Amino acid sequence: MLVKTIDLSKYCNHKLLYENIPTDGTPFGLDNICILKQDYLSRKKDLKQNTEYNCRWGEHDNVVCDMQSVMIGSKVKRWHFLGFSYWGNVNELFRVLYADGTESYMEVTFVDWSQPYIHDPYETIDNHNNIVEDIFNVVSTGEKIHPIYFHDSIVMTQNEKIVKEIILPNNILVHIFALTIEY
């Protein structure tokens, strides 16, 4: 399968990756917890090498899901959402709009940033088309120091249609850092 990274730069609306901790008293990251660039870059080798993730640096580095419409323009066999959820796991619903005018819904499992993916019967993660893989973890800085896990939420589809765009869910606690598709 061919791989394509989707440019999320125009959808990014949140910052978690910092050069230094802000000292001007303004809130930063997630509840004043962030990742320093030096920690991000010096992390141990990613667990998965065969998928390319296009993470960003700058004023904003990740997408908080707020019903943005993300252009795709390709057939998709496999979706890779690199990110996490905050305050608990969730299976979120994405609207998929096809070039032929039809649409469908796709469920994506997001796992909390504070934990590796472990099947946990105390949470609702039950979509068999979904796989979650832990890609790497980075130590946080700020109000709390703990490992932050970046998960690859993978969705496999059998659809042969060209996906025009996807509509992200309305969930301010889901953060996406990169989107890669296989087609």
Added chain:
Amino acid sequence: MKRIKNKIEGVRPFNLFTLRSCYYYQTVAGLASFGIPYENILMGYLSFPQKNFQIEKKSFSDKEMGKIWGYKSKACNLSLRGFLRNIDKHNPVIAGIDCFYVESRPEAYRKKHSPHWILVHGYDLDIGIFDVVEQDYSNSYKYTEKTISISNLLYGNIMYRRPPIGRKKACRVLIKKRIKGNGIKKILERIGRGSFEQAQKASEANLETLKTLILQQNASIQEKSPEITAYLKEMKYSFSIIKKIEIFTDTPEKAARISFIVAAYSNLLSVFWKMENKKDYGFAFRYKDNIIKKIDDLLIAEYVTYNDISEGCKCWLKQ
């Protein structure tokens, strides 16, 4: 000739979402060996919203469920011979244990007394093990098929009847019976179509109250937060059950709508977990546009879903 080993095939550890206790996990896993699908049993575990963020659990007793789905859950105490005899008859046994005495329960072994249920569905006397369904402690709490020492399980089972647990009957033997009539129809008759209509009205009232509490931005959201959190959790799990019941999700649209409802309750639950833990009760107000829209979408999805379920009941009850 005496058997050395035997195993009941077809048990299916349950891991889709939270059930009420380990006893329910083991019941659905054991009944799978009789060919009774999860979703049939799950229908007996539905919760129904009441006004003021209350929940009514429509509980079916083992006896009622057994009559509906064709099985009996017999409470008894068993010796090793009793365990073996039941497994040979293809009757899985749910065995109560006091975790204090059972090595495979590291969180409690030699630390604290706590009751737990393990599904026993096979044995190998050569190596002294029972085949069981039990939580996989090596990586997670996922229920899985594993083996456990016969002597250790029997010891934990005997101690289940002694203080501090002190229960009279330490085993439930699942015995297959003939199914009489249509199980789904019987369950829906017992629940009553009206329950779904009332549930929709109660949930609508609760979600409207939730919107008001968020927009008022006063102390009442903090006061009510523990109650609301418990309510949201129950609603999430109740719709997780509905999502698994085929007769309620017979089209992709219905299935997507129910998935949305589960996701929406997960999202609202996360918001309340965050507010409670951070003592930041203004969070929901700061993100009111997103959260109110989520609740409005949830209101619509629930209205349609409860109506679909109610109409589905009408069809089933006519049969």
